[in-house]
Amino acid sequence: MAEQRLHSALAPIDVLTRLELEAELNKHADDLTRSFYRGVDYYRRIDTPNTGTYTSPPVPEGYVWSVRHVGVVLSAADQVIMSLGDTAQVTSAPTALPGILGVFPQGTNAIPYAANGFSDDQIILNPGEQFSLAPFTGSHNILGVLFICKQTPAEMKGKL
Secondary structure, three states, X not given: OEEEOOOOOOOOEEEOOHHHHHHHHHOOHHHHHHHHHOOOEEEXXXXXXXXXXXXXXXXXXXXXXXXXXXXXXXXXXXXXXEXXXXXXXXXXXXXXXXXXXXXXXXOOOOOOEEEEEOOOOOOEEOOOOOEEEEEOOOOOOEEEEEEEEEEEEHHHHHXX
8 A cells, every 4th residue: 555645734545556456456357257157168069870860969957058050961962951859840841840940051062061150049959958950852861960069057048
């Protein structure tokens, strides 16, 4: 502390130095940053289904997922439809579904890969929910799937 007089007739007052003020202001910054990210984790899964459709595992009880990226390797170039729920919904009427989450652009036969990225809060899956993938034409196999989700406990859903 540094002593300072505002006027010769007034009593001296103690004023924080620049370093003391910075230390006091930054004391809780690390704790605030830590608490903001506490509970946020990334979940990554790679599967090789080699079938015509793919269904993700259900979100574990007590957690919520925000789907960030889905990549699909196909046996031939095709668009990929992503929907909420099991694969029966995707293959029944792929263009008229209320649960469609996205249609991935078509790759080439040289690189039969389709991918889509999603922003925060675009696709939120609650406990027990899952998503499905299917080629648009239905005649190609899904050889590989990679998906990355932001995962938090359900009570911290607001952090997604």
